Amino acid sequence: MNIVVLVKQVPDSGSERKLDPADNTVARASADNVINEMDEYAIEEALLVRDREGGEVTVLTVGPDSATDAIRKALSMGADKAVHVVDDAIHGSCAVQTSGVIAAALQQLEYDLVLCGAEATDAQLSVMPALVAERLNIPQLSGARKLTVEGGMAKIERQTDGGYWAVEAPLPAIVSTWDTINEPRYPSFKGIMAAKKKPVETKTLADLGLDAGSVGLANATSKVLDFAGRPPKGEGVKVVDEGDGAQKFVDFLASQKIV
């Protein structure tokens, strides 16, 4: 079974993240860039499926040169090879444009199953699986908390607020995963050393047969027009208990929509 995992490098959600005021895109140069946390679950699931079913796991990422670090981490966890689409013209692309690049890259690969995280922690749009599925005309199974592959079908438990839906689709299909699906492994020291020797194929837009005019900030379907920092933390609310402290406390929580 050929499995492709879509991996994105994002600014670490645990550190300060900024937009670049020059073009309102994510400021990657000054950020502590890491592999998107949710993608680690997708990688782990791909490795588990591969170990059960056989085959290969390919990591696919679209991003600048620095995204190599995310690829290396995925390879050191155990993925077999990687494709890195890197082209300056892609900078500032919207989700719709990026999905076109990913779909074009997938069309040059053999795949039975595409896995990805249910969302990226930078933009949090959660639309990529649907966009890619539409472009490739394959089914998408979104928000999996469990995945099984058998008889040419992918079956998932789609996580919901109240429980789950059992959903299935014929392969090839794209499956997005939540962080409830598994516990990602750490890279091992052996894996780190082995990752150096695993093939990473670099592709440009031209290699994918795409025109630079189909991507980039100037041609994006949506743009960030303006942004502002989080307002400074205001003064706290002081409540004087005049025998009604409990009620005031509950009222406060209710006003904050906490209860």
Place this chain on the structure above:
Amino acid sequence: MPSLILSRRDLDFLLHEWLDVESLTKRPRFTEHSRETFDAVLDLAEQIATDHFAPHNRTADLNEPRMVDGKVEMIPEVKKALTVFTDAGLMAGSFDEEYGGMQLPHTVGQAVFAWFKAANVGTSAYPFLTMGNARLLLAHGSQEQIDTYVRPELEGRWFGTMALSEPQAGSSLADITTRAVPQDDGTYRLTGNKMWISGGDHELTENIVHLVLAKIPGGPPGVKGISLFIVPKFLVNDDGSLGERNDVVLAGLNHKMGYRGTTNTLLNFGEGVHTPGGQAGAVGYLVGEQHRGLTYMFHMMNEARIGVGVGATVLGYTGYLHALEYARTRTQGRPAAAKDPASKPVPIVEHADVRRMLLTAKSYVEGGMALGLYCARLVDEEQTAENEADRARAHLLLDMLTPIAKAWPSQWGPVADDLAIQVHGGYGYTRDYPVEQFYRDNRLNPIHEGTQGIQSLDLLGRKVVMQGGSGLALLGETITAATARAAGTEWAGFAADIDAAVARMGAVTATLWGAGDPAVTLANSHVYLEAAGHLVVAWLWLEQALATGTADSDFHQGKRQAARFFWRWELPRVHHRFDLLESLDRTVLDTPDRWL
């Protein structure tokens, strides 16, 4: 948020901007490595230390191991963390490929392991001891012993110990009484008691490999009659499976001030609780030759002492980082110039005296880290430098620096934790904040693996006079080579002060050894150790300052400011100590115990 365990930024600075560890990848042993693999394994260490070691540091402190029905019970988080550590291949990382290792340079290996010590020194003691045990066997054990014991250790299936001390003999190993009687089959039977044995018993692994110092009857007296034995908890069958229970049993656990997650044991050997082969006596296997046990043990101890020094540094380091974070968020008081009592209180880091404490701690812990990694770099040089002359030079300098690398951080790391408590004020004295634990944990380091007193005798009594004083001369040359590089820079004044201190150290050493009475020479050896340590760390602060070049980030400016601090506030301390030494002061020597 940046980690409060250690500063990755500082490690990267020391490893790459100063020590240039990437250049090691040109050497045959390290060709498989690159900056990429160094970064990845440091990332891995930070992640596992953060996820699996730091979270149970306090839990382990509050729930000491207990002895129940002759066995040790401890919190399950310890085993889980060590399983993750081993599964990631970190036990074997620095070892040879043929033993499952990755041949990571020792310098990077020290930085990697520093994450675990800083996150949870109690849990990290088990692999620390096991790696030291394995190194010793690789250096001095037979191939059969290596295959039987080292491989399972590096796979994390068995852990190791170092059993030197006895209830009546710790620093003075000449007085140990554990006996090893030769048997017809070439094995030995050991009887005796060993005290303070960390990791001496537990259920973490299938087997425990004790390395035990004992005397063979009829051998030479004193340290020249000490031999080294492998005494496994379970005997090992020819196929590697576990056999009979050996006659080594847990007699009790010590209840300590810190390091509470590490079992610390009294072990009885050969009391007949178990009777392997039908008779009492712990079965032991001689390592190397008879009566050379202490030499073998000290081969390991030298590396262990650098590791202890790094441990003392990083416990101070994490204390400093916690204090810094606290000082930046805790508001109290107003600047001296603020007149309006209604104005908002400021973060306490705004107060000069709090900054004094933080800068002091920063200069100690970053100075200590530089010392530890420099010595680790010397280990790499000693083992892999291209020509014999460079290897010999590294060996000599490392030998000279080892007592300082162990003792200086063990003295000043706890002071950094003391300052971290002080920055926290009353809160730091409570168990609601972690700094009091760091202090308690760190208080062991001036004691174990050779006390401060032992280190001072090693430095003044052996190291500065060995090979006709060539170790001391080499240290002086190395330092003055660095001060020469400072000519024409803003650090020329610092370099001149260091040069003066180097010259003073040479003169004082000559005076001490010219006294004609070793009792006088060695009476104030601790003062000598302190002065030498501060001088060495001043040099390493100069090295760091020079390595910052013209970089002007806050990080680099902080480095330079800490260097200035050490120059102006700390280096001058050496002269008071040299004054005292130069006068051949007899105050301590001439104090009879009845006056105390």
